[in-house]
Amino acid sequence: MAFNISEFRSNLIGDGARPNLFEVNLSFPSYVDNANRQLTFLAKTSQIPGSTLGVAPLFYFGRELKFAGNRTFADWSLTIINDEDFSVRRAFEQWMNSVNNHAANYRDGAAYSPSQYSTDAFVTQFDKAGGILKQYKFVGMFPTDLAPIDLDWGTNDSIEEFGVTLAYQWWESVDSTT
Secondary structure: OOOHHHHHHHHHHHHHHOOEEEEEEEEOOOOOOHHHHHHHHHHOOOOOOOEOOOOOOEEOOOOOEEEEEEEOOEEEEEEEEEOOOOOOHHHHHHHHHEEEEEEEEOOOOHHHOOOHOEEEEEEEEOOOOOEEEEEEEEEEEEEEEEEEOOOOOOOOOOOOOOEEEOOOOOOEEOOOOO
8 A cells, every 4th residue: 555644644543632631530449648630730741552462382293282261450540740748649548557557557547458459540631622632441450659759959840740559350441432
């Protein structure tokens, strides 16, 4: 097939999806200070989730045969803009501290079982007119890593950010047409 820019453009539906048109919605557990609304606005980066289907190899007369294995899901990472009241950071700190206390090395009673310390979250991709293109639901999510915030006397004219890594059980593709 010869190069044809008009044919390429006609096959790129809607001008292509844009990576900056997204929103994160995560409900913190009930025992954590409410920062749900702030997180929706302060989540600067995220990802549409991926997954990996494992391979179960079996050898037969020196020949490797491959069979489909189990699916695994990589952790989900967010970059959060830090505001001056530290509301979202404080919520993640409380959440993680309830799962495992810093000094005493115990789990808070409010976060004793997975149903208490895990929650669901959504990432939504929008079109250029504000309509929903695609939405993904993360099931059974909890934070595993809260990144440090770098401080520096030489850093001017910037706003603090920090990363959060969350583990989850699986993701579901939400059909935006239903």
